[in-house]
Amino acid sequence: KQWYQRRVRVHEMGTVADFQAMLLSTSLQLLLFSFEACLCYKLTFAPPHMKWYLVFMPLFLLSVLSIIICGWGWKKERPLDLELLFSVNMLQFVLFVLRLEELVHWSWQIILIPLWILLGICSIAVIYYIALTAVLLCTNDILPSLRTPRTAASCLYSLANFSLILFLGLLVTKIDNPDTESHSYISIFLPYHLGMGSLVVSTFYQKGGNPWWFGIREEFCLFLLKKFPAIRVYGNISYIYGYTSQETAIPVDVPIINNSDSKNSLPKVTFSNVELPD
Numbered sequence: 001k002q003w004y005q006r007r008v009r010v011h012e013m014g015t016v017a018d019f020q021a022m023l024l025s026t027s028l029q030l031l032l033f034s035f036e037a038c039l040c041y042k043l044t045f046a047p048p049h050m051k052w053y054l055v056f057m058p059l060f061l062l063s064v065l066s067i068i069i070c071g072w073g074w075k076k077e078r079p080l081d082l083e084l085l086f087s088v089n090m091l092q093f094v095l096f097v098l099r100l101e102e103l104v105h106w107s108w109q110i111i112l113i114p115l116w117i118l119l120g121i122c123s124i125a126v127i128y129y130i131a132l133t134a135v136l137l138c139t140n141d142i143l144p145s146l147r148t149p150r151t152a153a154s155c156l157y158s159l160a161n162f163s164l165i166l167f168l169g170l171l172v173t174k175i176d177n178p179d180t181e182s183h184s185y186i187s188i189f190l191p192y193h194l195g196m197g198s199l200v201v202s203t204f205y206q207k208g209g210n211p212w213w214f215g216i217r218e219e220f221c222l223f224l225l226k227k228f229p230a231i232r233v234y235g236n237i238s239y240i241y242g243y244t245s246q247e248t249a250i251p252v253d254v255p256i257i258n259n260s261d262s263k264n265s266l267p268k269v270t271f272s273n274v275e276l277p278d
Helices: 002-013 016-045 057-076 082-088 090-100 113-138 144-176 185-202 220-227 229-234
Strands: 238-241 271-275
Touching: 016 057, 016 082, 057 082, 057 090, 082 090, 090 113, 113 144, 144 185, 220 229
Parallel strands: none
Antiparallel strands: 238 271
């Protein structure tokens, strides 16, 4: 009976979808880690029996699983970021395998056509977001507290998109023309790190989160306040010194009593309007 009540309570909280999302995200991360391990093994030891399609097999499975997760996410109204990226890049992974196995001898500019198309769509979306932000900033209907996040998001997304396009162009030029003297790989990867850094910064103000984070089944701040009541008691108290409920100040009388009694010799200070947390 207790297990049944707990199960019903979990369903009422709506955490079943969060738990399923955690399992699906863990599966994606494991497949991505498997691809990285296979790629490192292939580049380090170069075994002849390990073909490139075996190296990219986790990415193929990852793309198929991402398509399934996208359908599940749209049904559950869940945000999709990494899953959508892998689901639309399945053709790009196939072209990588064909080029590395030397089944086709196209240049890398042609091989990366799906990625160019994706970055072009992202550029159109960024331009639309910048125009929408500019229109909203010119109107007085939007709150001032919402103007700063929109402006920051526009700048960060524009920087990330431009940096990735610049990085991809420099990298393709370097790979297609290895004999010519061009930029070093350190300078080529600088726009990439800049774009990734801007995307990391853009996640700081994002709301939401999974209450199944480390299995605590609730928000991390609430969990922390419950485990450490001292933070809630001593860190969330506001008081007004020398003021009543009205906005006028009342002078604090500190009587001077020459008495040997220590209790009466202390000054009397009145605190009012002490607010404790819920």
